[in-house]
Amino acid sequence: MTQLTYLEAAVVGLVQGVTELFPISSLGHNVLIPALVGGSWATDLNVARSESPYLAFVVGLHVATAIALLIYFWRDWVRIIRGFFTSIGHVIRPEEGTSRWQLQSTDERLAWLIIVATIPVGLVGLVFEHEFRILFGKPIRAAIFLIVNGLILLAGERFRRKASMQADREIARERELVAVGAARRPGTGRHAAGYQAEREAEYEHGVESDRRLSGQGYLSALLIGSSQILALLAGISRDGVAMVAGMFRGLSREDAARFAFLLATPVILAAGVLKVPDLMGPMGSGIRGQILVGSVLSGVGAYLSVRFLVRYFRTRTLTPFAIYCIVVGLGSVVYLSLQ
Numbered sequence: 120m121t122q123l124t125y126l127e128a129a130v131v132g133l134v135q136g137v138t139e140l141f142p143i144s145s146l147g148h149n150v151l152i153p154a155l156v157g158g159s160w161a162t163d164l165n166v167a168r169s170e171s172p173y174l175a176f177v178v179g180l181h182v183a184t185a186i187a188l189l190i191y192f193w194r195d196w197v198r199i200i201r202g203f204f205t206s207i208g209h210v211i212r213p214e215e216g217t218s219r220w221q222l223q224s225t226d227e228r229l230a231w232l233i234i235v236a237t238i239p240v241g242l243v244g245l246v247f248e249h250e251f252r253i254l255f256g257k258p259i260r261a262a263i264f265l266i267v268n269g270l271i272l273l274a275g276e277r278f279r280r281k282a283s284m285q286a287d288r289e290i291a292r293e294r295e296l297v298a299v300g301a302a303r304r305p306g307t308g309r310h311a312a313g314y315q316a317e318r319e320a321e322y323e324h325g326v327e328s329d330r331r332l333s334g335q336g337y338l339s340a341l342l343i344g345s346s347q348i349l350a351l352l353a354g355i356s357r358d359g360v361a362m363v364a365g366m367f368r369g370l371s372r373e374d375a376a377r378f379a380f381l382l383a384t385p386v387i388l389a390a391g392v393l394k395v396p397d398l399m400g401p402m403g404s405g406i407r408g409q410i411l412v413g414s415v416l417s418g419v420g421a422y423l424s425v426r427f428l429v430r431y432f433r434t435r436t437l438t439p440f441a442i443y444c445i446v447v448g449l450g451s452v453v454y455l456s457l458q
Contacts, residue, residue, distance in 0.1 A: 132413030136420025142359030154258035181391030202226025236344025264354025269444030275363030282369035
């Protein structure tokens, strides 16, 4: 893959980082963009080709995306990983008076919910990823599935369960009460704002969200996690379908988004790590500089995206992303059909 240029690597890297977390399908965009640009892009960047070096490059960028997620959520992952090992400790040394393994904290329970939710997509991806890519990694099919993705997002908003909408209202009411109380205390309020204060507030929101998420059942987590299997189809967004599944199970939009981001991290990281050996071998020959450029932009794009989306989904909907997917998908179908 010596024909991969720095411009191609930069564009693909930035698109990967942004679209991986926005509910608009990174794989769909990385299939469509070369076909829409045409020329050398269409020949150099063919994800459906058997043993595709471009695919190895794209999936390798997942490492940078996952690292960006880990950096943003690092305090949360420290708690979750600590909760996992603490739960294992309960098995090795059970507390007195308990006859069975008991998860005793939010972090312990959330760790196992993430594990349960990740198993289905991990197994299916490991076994069928190649077949899905060859069969569905064609530009026209990616465009069609991008339309389908938009319809899924629209349906997720249109047919939200009352429990999900009620959860939104309860969270908003709680935060309004907290804000009123904080405004009445000396030395607090907007003047205390700043990047560090903002990040601290976001972390506290995350802790509250994890408490709510840990209350869901394992069946709910399994169903939400299983929805990510659809993202093996180029054009279907992993985070988008996971959010819709979460809202269908009664989660607030904010909690559904957070759970989707947490679930995406180990899946994205594993997918990238599995492809790193390919990039270190013949497939990466002559393009390691391009890989570095693409990875840096992918990581920066992912970090800025998750920072934006965490706040966006507190008060806003999936509808703009649904419209985008439908418009771009339809436009791509028409354009590619005329070629």
